[in-house]
Amino acid sequence: MEILIVVVSLAALVSFLWLVVVAFKTHVLWGLACLFLPFATLIFAILNWDRAAKPFLTHVASSALIFAVAWSYFASVMPMLDADAMQLQAQNIQEVQQQILRRVQNGEMTEDEAKAEMQLAMQAALKHQPYRPSFMGQERAVAAVKIEAKDRADMTPEAINARIEDAIAREDARRAQAAAEAAAAVPKKPTYVRRFVAKDVSSAGQDIGKAVSLTTINGLERSGDLVDISRKGELIVEQRAHGGKILYTIGPDLVGNYKVQEWIER
16 A cells, blocks of 8 residues: 555656646746646646647646555555454453452452442543543552651661661772772883802903902802903902902903893892
């Protein structure tokens, strides 16, 4: 049905454009009149029937067919809508019956009150009017009283103090967590200490000016500052003692263990 409506609508639109084109070919004023004035197409078709007969009749037929199809479509849809409304009304009545039965079983309503309530529900259904049970207001009032009593209990000094202490505890925990996260995010700075590191004596030329500690192959220990390397490759070590200085000249072939003081990351 929807496809038929679309096809007929396209036919009506095309025939109208065809009629407007014929009117413009006749005269510009006729074209503008047919485009903007509803009854101008009828007048133009009567006065220029030989040229406007086909587009005019096609437009009239397609327009009439649109109304006929649309009327039949809505006529078929409306009973379905009425059926849905009746089904919804029946569901509402069934819910009201269940609520009334529950209230009668719980002793919240007498049988006479239940019969009167059901009569009101049936009258509303026959008139297609929405129905709201009278006891709904009572249930809301009871719920409002319960909420008000709960609010009063929450406003006691003990409850207020408990909420304040709870808020303070949550804030302290949040700050502690934020401080811990900030401390963990900051990278730790490395620390360095000065220690003697064993090295190869052949690279002693790179250690001039540094403190060295060496042991000869004979077991003699010498320590001090490496001040220079002689032309023969001998290590010249300066050691401070008793307010003076002692220079040691040691050949590299006599060095058994050679250490240099370096900054080492702890």
